[in-house]
Amino acid sequence: MMNEKDTAKAIVSLLDESTSRLDQNITSRLAEARVQAVSRMDHSRHPARMGLAATFMDYMYHHRAVSSAALAFSALLVAFVTTQQFNNEAEGQGDAFLLASELPPEAFLDKEFHTWLEESSQR
Amino acid sequence: MATAQELSDFLTQIERRAFKQTVYAVRDDHAALDIVQDAMLKLAEKYPDRPANEYPMLFQRILQNTMRDYWRRQKTRNLWTTLFSSFGSSDDDDDERDPLEILSSKDTQDTPDTQVERSQTIAIIENALQALPARQREAFVLRYWEDMDVAETAAAMGCSQGSVKTHCSRAVRSLVVILEKNGISKEELGKSGVER
Numbered sequence: 532m533m534n535e536k537d538t539a540k541a542i543v544s545l546l547d548e549s550t551s552r553l554d555q556n557i558t559s560r561l562a563e564a565r566v567q568a569v570s571r572m573d574h575s576r577h578p579a580r581m582g583l584a585a586t587f588m589d590y591m592y593h594h595r596a597v598s599s600a601a602l603a604f605s606a607l608l609v610a611f612v613t614t615q616q617f618n619n620e621a622e623g624q625g626d627a628f629l630l631a632s633e634l635p636p637e638a639f640l641d642k643e644f645h646t647w648l649e650e651s652s653q654r
Numbered sequence: 655m656a657t658a659q660e661l662s663d664f665l666t667q668i669e670r671r672a673f674k675q676t677v678y679a680v681r682d683d684h685a686a687l688d689i690v691q692d693a694m695l696k697l698a699e700k701y702p703d704r705p706a707n708e709y710p711m712l713f714q715r716i717l718q719n720t721m722r723d724y725w726r727r728q729k730t731r732n733l734w735t736t737l738f739s740s741f742g743s744s745d746d747d748d749d750e751r752d753p754l755e756i757l758s759s760k761d762t763q764d765t766p767d768t769q770v771e772r773s774q775t776i777a778i779i780e781n782a783l784q785a786l787p788a789r790q791r792e793a794f795v796l797r798y799w800e801d802m803d804v805a806e807t808a809a810a811m812g813c814s815q816g817s818v819k820t821h822c823s824r825a826v827r828s829l830v831v832i833l834e835k836n837g838i839s840k841e842e843l844g845k846s847g848v849e850r
Contacts, residue, residue, distance in 0.1 A: 539794070561687070564690065574699075
């Protein structure tokens, strides 16, 4: 009678056999992944990658989705702030033009209205 | 500190098992390849200074975490897919395939009877493994296939040694029940395993 361990070993030996029958495409992709991983190992040991910048770049690489969302949000924020500032400047410029002009502010008032008002009241 | 050659040797040794193990969990060859590749890269990038004897444990932990990340992403994706598309054809039926159906489609090679029988047994075992609860499968694979001891398995799974024993025991029992349902007794299984 087989105990738990023997049963597990029999199952595992059949599973091992199944790994030897993997498709050629799969084994070649696994081999590619292995080669890439080994080359990355050398790359991560390289001194040029050490330091704060490298850590930041690694963080950005491993959090691509968050980084993209943050960049998009920042772009929207900058666009919003710039638009607001431009509008405020446009409004402020109107008053500044009147105050800084050589003509007195009265010059810009509608005098024809007063003339019309006087004439109408005399009738 | 492990050398590049040691890392390469280690990955060569485990890559096929890691792939199979991931396929049992995610049931998709392409996703499994991506997960294994991701785990390999993480091991190489994050732990280049660790000794080679720590690689099996580290790799298993990375692999399990990468699988969990995959499931989380799938969960979110499925939520959006369900919300926005209720008209597409359902591919979920694949999950409920009969192991024997797979056998008839895959084993078309003209092989001797014994090889066909073994292939059938392997396919039934693989399907049974896929059907196991995730934690039981994880414990079984780490403990028996990766040949880790109970303490290492517990550390890799992030649970107690008692839980590992329980998961392993239940996993083996469930596998035996499924195999017996498919007409494969423990003794026949033993013979198939020994014949290799």
